[in-house]
Amino acid sequence: NAGVTQTPKFRILKIGQSMTLQCAQDMNHNYMYWYRQDPGMGLKLIYYSVGAGITDKGEVPNGYNVSRSTTEDFPLRLELAAPSQTSVYFCASSYFRGTGETSYEQYFGPGTRLTVT
């Protein structure tokens, strides 16, 4: 299994440009997440999904959009990039069983380092 994969690894955008960060997992996980990590800071949740066709906002959703058409893929769309979106973006996935003892362990991708200038 490849686990969680993210593309691209690095990207430089000009202010006002748009792009899509790709995330895929091959573990048949139902939950997927997007986080951003600013230098020296923790991770902040942008959006999450509990299954195909279902997404919801996290702490910092402004300026981003997501979709989840399949279990495997969870792309993050940046519209009108701004310097404040310069960050490292991590995608993660987990399997939530909902009954019995549940593990909330999240598997993270390697990240996308985005610079907006």
Place this chain on the structure above:
Amino acid sequence: GQQVMQIPQYQHVQEGEDFTTYCNSSTTLSNIQWYKQRPGGHPVFLIQLVKSGEVKKQKRLTFQFGEAKKNSSLHITATQTTDVGTYFCAGNYKLSFGAGTTVTVRA
């Protein structure tokens, strides 16, 4: 909203010494998880605690969940250079991550 605070933010440790990092939540947590992120890497799951007062060990690492399920600690004994990195706690399934404790080790 839920806030998770970690202290200290930085921990400089002499190799071989012990240290503890603490995680405090403003609300009661159903579970807490600990992750480690090496410099330049991504967070990697270490452990999950669910029960009040729960204690779990992984070799030199001891994790504890408070009785009120609002705080947790990670204690590392005999610190090694391989322990370098940032340790995050995160609460509940929509993980609210603390800012982390960044550990450096003096050989």
